[in-house]
Structures are given as C-alpha cells and as structure tokens.
Amino acid sequence: MGIIGFVIVGLIAGFIARALVPGPDPMGWLGTMILGIVGSFVGGTLAALIFGGTLELSASGIIGSIIGAIIVLLIWRAMGGRRGVVA
Numbered sequence: 001m002g003i004i005g006f007v008i009v010g011l012i013a014g015f016i017a018r019a020l021v022p023g024p025d026p027m028g029w030l031g032t033m034i035l036g037i038v039g040s041f042v043g044g045t046l047a048a049l050i051f052g053g054t055l056e057l058s059a060s061g062i063i064g065s066i067i068g069a070i071i072v073l074l075i076w077r078a079m080g081g082r083r084g085v086v087a
Helices: 002-018 029-051 062-078
Strands: none
Touching: 002 029, 002 062, 029 062
C-alpha cells in the first residue's frame, strides 16, 4: 500500500472510530488521520498476537484499523486527552 492509500485508510478508520465511540473529541481532520494510522499499527500488532504472525510493526486492513483506532481513542480518553488548564 502506498503512502497516499495508507493516509486515506487512516483518515477513514479514524473517522469511523470517532463515529462509533460516543462523546466529544475536539480534534480536526489531521488528528483523525493520525488516530487512524496509529490504530492501524495497533490493529496489525493485535492481529499478529491473536492469529499467530510475526510480531513486527505492520499495518492492518480497514477493519483492523478501525478496531485499533477505537482502542487508541479509548486509551486517549482514559488518559485525559489534551485538557487545557485555565488559570
């Protein structure tokens, strides 16, 4: 998969993950794309662990990317996200 395809799949996976997980997510399209790309790597790692593949940094398909992006989004929210401190 080329870089352009990887970015497009990341944007789609991040958008779907944000739509499936309710709640406010103040991130733009760039944050959504990064969420999907990181989710793709998380999904690829989980697939390698579950289905017995080589444990290397690899991307997954669209379904794995969405599942990984949901996991990353939930972890991001559990850590508190980027909450600004107002003095």
